[in-house]
Amino acid sequence: MLMMRSFIFLLCVISGYAGASLLRLESSLDLSQWNQGHEANAHQLLQVSIALTIQNADLGVETLLRISDPASPNCGQYLSAEDVAHMFKPKPNAVSDVIKWLGESGIDQSHVKFSYGGDRLSLNLSVQEATLFLETTFYHQTHQETGQEQITCQYYHIPESLVRSIDYILAASPVPTHQQIPRQQVVLNNKVTALAPLPPKCLTQTTLVCLRKLYGIPDDVLPHPNNSFGIFEPSWISWLPDDLDRFFDKMQKNLVGHRPKVDAVNGGYLQRNQTGWMFNQEPNLDFEYAMALTSPQEVINVQVGSYEQVGNLDDMLAAFDKYYCGSINPGDKKYPDFYPPGCNATACDCGSSSPPKVLSISWGWTEAGFTSNHLQRQCLEFLKLGLMGTTVIVSVSDHGTASGRGSFCIDDRTGNATGGRFSPTFPSSCPWVTSVGGTQMPQPTDLRTLAATTNETAFRKELSKQILSSGGGFSNVFLAPPYQVPNVALYKDIEKDHLDEIQDRFNSTGRGYPDVAVRADDYMIVSNGEWKPVSGTSASNPVFASIITLINSERMHAGKGPVGFINPVLYSSPYILNDVVTGANQGCGVDQAFRATRGWDAVTGLGSPDYELMRQLFINLP
Ligand SMILES: *[C@@H]1O[C@H](CO)[C@@H](O)[C@H](O)[C@H]1NC(C)=O
Ligand SMILES: *[C@@H]1O[C@H](CO)[C@@H](O)[C@H](O)[C@H]1NC(C)=O
Ligand SMILES: *[C@@H]1O[C@H](CO)[C@@H](O)[C@H](O)[C@H]1NC(C)=O
Ligand SMILES: *[C@@H]1O[C@H](CO)[C@@H](O)[C@H](O)[C@H]1NC(C)=O
Numbered sequence: 001m002l003m004m005r006s007f008i009f010l011l012c013v014i015s016g017y018a019g020a021s022l023l024r025l026e027s028s029l030d031l032s033q034w035n036q037g038h039e040a041n042a043h044q045l046l047q048v049s050i051a052l053t054i055q056n057a058d059l060g061v062e063t064l065l066r067i068s069d070p071a072s073p074n075c076g077q078y079l080s081a082e083d084v085a086h087m088f089k090p091k092p093n094a095v096s097d098v099i100k101w102l103g104e105s106g107i108d109q110s111h112v113k114f115s116y117g118g119d120r121l122s123l124n125l126s127v128q129e130a131t132l133f134l135e136t137t138f139y140h141q142t143h144q145e146t147g148q149e150q151i152t153c154q155y156y157h158i159p160e161s162l163v164r165s166i167d168y169i170l171a172a173s174p175v176p177t178h179q180q181i182p183r184q185q186v187v188l189n190n191k192v193t194a195l196a197p198l199p200p201k202c203l204t205q206t207t208l209v210c211l212r213k214l215y216g217i218p219d220d221v222l223p224h225p226n227n228s229f230g231i232f233e234p235s236w237i238s239w240l241p242d243d244l245d246r247f248f249d250k251m252q253k254n255l256v257g258h259r260p261k262v263d264a265v266n267g268g269y270l271q272r273n274q275t276g277w278m279f280n281q282e283p284n285l286d287f288e289y290a291m292a293l294t295s296p297q298e299v300i301n302v303q304v305g306s307y308e309q310v311g312n313l314d315d316m317l318a319a320f321d322k323y324y325c326g327s328i329n330p331g332d333k334k335y336p337d338f339y340p341p342g343c344n345a346t347a348c349d350c351g352s353s354s355p356p357k358v359l360s361i362s363w364g365w366t367e368a369g370f371t372s373n374h375l376q377r378q379c380l381e382f383l384k385l386g387l388m389g390t391t392v393i394v395s396v397s398d399h400g401t402a403s404g405r406g407s408f409c410i411d412d413r414t415g416n417a418t419g420g421r422f423s424p425t426f427p428s429s430c431p432w433v434t435s436v437g438g439t440q441m442p443q444p445t446d447l448r449t450l451a452a453t454t455n456e457t458a459f460r461k462e463l464s465k466q467i468l469s470s471g472g473g474f475s476n477v478f479l480a481p482p483y484q485v486p487n488v489a490l491y492k493d494i495e496k497d498h499l500d501e502i503q504d505r506f507n508s509t510g511r512g513y514p515d516v517a518v519r520a521d522d523y524m525i526v527s528n529g530e531w532k533p534v535s536g537t538s539a540s541n542p543v544f545a546s547i548i549t550l551i552n553s554e555r556m557h558a559g560k561g562p563v564g565f566i567n568p569v570l571y572s573s574p575y576i577l578n579d580v581v582t583g584a585n586q587g588c589g590v591d592q593a594f595r596a597t598r599g600w601d602a603v604t605g606l607g608s609p610d611y612e613l614m615r616q617l618f619i620n621l622p
């Protein structure tokens with residue numbers, strides 16, 4: 001929906017940047033799903049946002065890899081938020097050069113606003129002004145699927161001398177932000193079973209006791225006052241107190257009456273007017289298992305409010321990092337001036353929360369739903385969290401190589417498709433998070449032959465008409481990070497013949513995900529008053545995050561810091577995980593897409609956790 005605004009056109013003559021040699025750049029908004037309509041009216045108001053090149057992106061990567069390398073003398077030496085912000089400031093001449101360009105282009109600089117970190121400038125221009133300034137033409141664009149409208153340009157020009165100072169420029173009419181759709185919602189089994197008395201049948205359902213047994217998770221780790229564990233939940237999705245108590249009463253008696261500690265970001269609140277599985281199931285699952293597994297550790301509910309229905313990771317990241325405040329998409333109706341209503345640079349949810357030591361995110365989107373610039377900047381925020389010692393743990397989706405239910409595969413001819421190229425999921429595809437895939441116990445048909453084994457296989461489940469399977473694959477945006485290069489190369493070698501058959505569907509230079517996997521089938525939870533089994537990698541994620549939280553407590557009691565970014569340790573010591581070697585994911589018309597193999601694979605990563613082996617390794621790191 002196009003937001004019409006009245007605009008008083010100021011009569012000022014703007015000339016192009018005379019004399020400079022200009023460089024043509026393509027729009028960094030992904031316009032592949034938008035149809036171009038008529039040319040925009042000269043008086044229409046546009047929001048222009050200039051993202052300055054930040055310094056030291058490479059140094060940031062190098063630093064993160066060094067402090068998370070067990071063999072490095074700097075292992076575990078995390079940076080403060082200020083040091084991190086300082087590292088990524090824009091180049092000093094970037095600001096002055098861009099200001100100079102604006103001045104010489106006749107733009108009134110008193111209307112230019114800086115973001116808190118100083119790495120983005122924003123200003124309002126009419127279509128006429130922006131056309132001259134950026135030497136382009138603005139058109140109405142209509143989204144093919146949602147019918148949303150915006151005005152923007154396909155390309156623009158900047159002086160060649162500024163190519164090292166400007167990352168990108170976005171100029172567009174105000175439009176709502178990308179709609180963010182949960183892809184990882186756990187799916188409800190139709191049967192509702194009463195919980196069997198303990199010991200439960202761990203081959204057909206997952207309970208707390210089963211998880212402790214399967215992965216060797218202790219129930220007596222002392223919490224540490226400096227430890228913290230947070231779980232992201234968006235908007236109107238919230239847990240129900242009675243459900244938690246009913247679960248704890250059966251599973252973890254000491255927690256009856258205990259609640260997560262709510263960290264409300266951007267107006268986040270616990271929505272209780274509406275109940276039902278859509279509103280409660282995901283957070284009930286998260287907090288029932290995370291609180292019980294880490295009991296009596298306090299668990300933080302990072303509850304992010306948003307005008308959008310399902311919230312926004314950018315809002316959470318801005319609350320953790322004031323230098324990230326403001327949208328990186330222009331025309332975000334929530335932040336015409338970079339701050340939400342009632343917020344400014346010194347107050348509200350801009351840098352208002354401390355990141356927890358472990359952050360669990362069971363929500364994600366398809367990489368193709370964002371521009372690569374947006375993905376890069378958001379991924380850099382995860383890198384920053386790693387630099388400060390936070391472990392970010394995200395789930396991979398339950399739709400195999402398709403990212404989401406329905407038509408998320410990539411087909412250049414149609415834009416959206418159920419076949420075509422695989423559609424990687426984000427933030428799993430960001431190299432600076434730990435991505436968690438799914439496994440399951442052998443299916444009942446296998447039980448006769450596999451009776452006594454606890455070997456897991458890749459998660460794959462048929463529920464009503466759809467097949468769920470663990471997400472996994474290779475990014476189209478992020479290159480394989482150095483820590484996984486040998487492991488991924490081995491996978492490609494082992495699976496060469498099979499991968500050759502599907503090579504047109506994925507980008508073999510991309511970051512491979514997931515990193516690890518955890519059981520995803522038939523978790524017994526209480527939701528909306530009933531015990532029910534739910535399946536999905538949303539369940540796997542808080543379990544892995546709980547394990548890292550327990551290991552952090554153990555390290556802190558030994559006088560050490562949190563484990564921080566763990567991927568380099570995992571890939572260099574894969575023996576601390578149980579290798580999963582059977583099963584495959586599916587999607588985009590391929591039934592056996594990525595198969596589980598010996599070593600790392602693009603469906604179960606390095607494997608599932610072995611608590612004791614992990615503890616022994618991590619407790620001995622600096
Ligand atoms: C752009 O215009 C909007 C609406 O008129 C206004 O609220 C906002 O402050 C302006 N932003 C800048 C950066 O001048
Ligand atoms: C918690 O961390 C602070 C600051 O790093 C430190 O001074 C304090 O000793 C720690 N507390 C415990 C119990 O170790
Ligand atoms: C939800 O409840 C609050 C007060 O508890 C009320 O103000 C609000 O209007 C309710 N919203 C809906 C959609 O019922
Ligand atoms: C920021 O907001 C707070 C609370 O609304 C207000 O007291 C303060 O004056 C504002 N600061 C600035 C610099 O606008």
Ligand SMILES: *[C@@H]1O[C@H](CO)[C@@H](O)[C@H](O)[C@H]1NC(C)=O
Binds near residue numbers: 144407414415416
């Ligand atoms: C995307 O899919 C929808 C629903 O199948 C269809 O109506 C639409 O035309 C498709 N868009 C493109 C570009 O193929």
Ligand SMILES: *[C@@H]1O[C@H](CO)[C@@H](O)[C@H](O)[C@H]1NC(C)=O
Binds near residue numbers: 450453455579
């Ligand atoms: C289970 O895994 C172990 C270790 O990888 C292997 O030796 C064993 O043969 C597997 N058992 C079955 C039944 O697949």
Ligand SMILES: *[C@@H]1O[C@H](CO)[C@@H](O)[C@H](O)[C@H]1NC(C)=O
Binds near residue numbers: 475478
């Ligand atoms: C593959 O990935 C690389 C970088 O990771 C990128 O440059 C390239 O465009 C990608 N190709 C496709 C087809 O997505």
